[in-house]
Amino acid sequence: MIDGFARLRDTLPVTELVLVDPAAxxxxxxxGLARRIFARQGHEGTITTTSDLDAGVDGADAVLLQLRVGGQAARERDETWPLECGCVGQETTGAGGLAKALRTVPVVLDIAERVRRTNPDAWIIDFTNPVGIVTRALLRAGHKAVGLCNVAIGFQRKFAALLGVSPAEVHLDHVGLNHLTWETGVRLGGPGGEDVLPRLLAEHGDAVADDLRLPRSVLDRLGVVPSYYLRYFYAHDAVVEELRTKPSRAAEVAAMEKQLLEMYGDSALDEKPALLGKRGGAFYSEAAVDLAAALLGGGGSPHQVVNTYNRGTLPFLPDDAVIEVPAAVGPQGAAPLPVAPVDPLYAGLIANVTAYEDLALEAALRGGRERVFKALLAHPLVGQLEYADGLTDRLLAHNREHLAWA
Structure with a gap:
């Protein structure tokens, strides 16, 4: 993120960047590394660090939220205990994703209320997973908030490289919910440009399929590009067996973060280390700068893929569902662009997961074992009474310290 702010200072001039973290x-x-990166790239903005949230957000134009309640240890548990019931263990979807939502929503809402008291005009840009549920909680509470994920910009950059064009020329027909999306068109030149998705799949389908870890035949049969997260739905049982036989992603990330922090302590390091590219979140900085610049009225792309209220865009969902689609973005917020009718093959799953997200948000806001159980029962990756009961017990056992009502 720091590297992006430094490189893209013409798009988003930053006078002060405040880093807030309770871990001193x-x-x-x-x-320290952030200041050295700014200095190396000649950025004149100042970087302040504080553990005082209220001081950190005072006077801010935009507040970017990236947090993990319980740290990597909680993620490790989210990726492990669902496997005991034969369900996928993943931190943003399924039972693990629900656990993360229950821990996260109250904390994010508390932060947002403190931002509103200090500076009610500040935009909140949410990167915190599960982005769809967290963004819906923020919007429902009346906050100026937009959710952002790097899946769309990752596809844009990948497709641009395969097609031999600049990323700015690639516009995605990106539709769905956060971590439940499909690229139904790839257009050159803008929203109404030529759709080159058929050519992309014909010429580069193997490369795209390899990135998604899905068979090439899936792309050919569907004629669209599903996000990586659809693998948990389309190949659930195979993924469960795979996860049972290898170290968790949380363990890998924790080891990587330990090594990165050791590197950050080197006073000679003044650029983003290559190891950080393996941590995940590619192109987040470009997406964040673009979104913040557009919201603050100083620039940025007029059309961006974000998480915001549906407002009739997908007619089979409530207006207050949070969807992930291209939107017109400016100082007034994000307004979804028109979307072509969604194939029932995808619309059905979108509607199902939206219903789960409704129940998940209620559980996060109001607590209670029965609300947790109902959310799990509604999730298409769970959906059975025995599984939902067992997962509820495990979720509560592993998260009591983070749930005020448990």
């Missing part, structure tokens, strides 16, 4: 040691290490 990590804050000092990241803050």
């Amino acid at each position: 040691e990590r804050l000092e290490l990241v803050g």
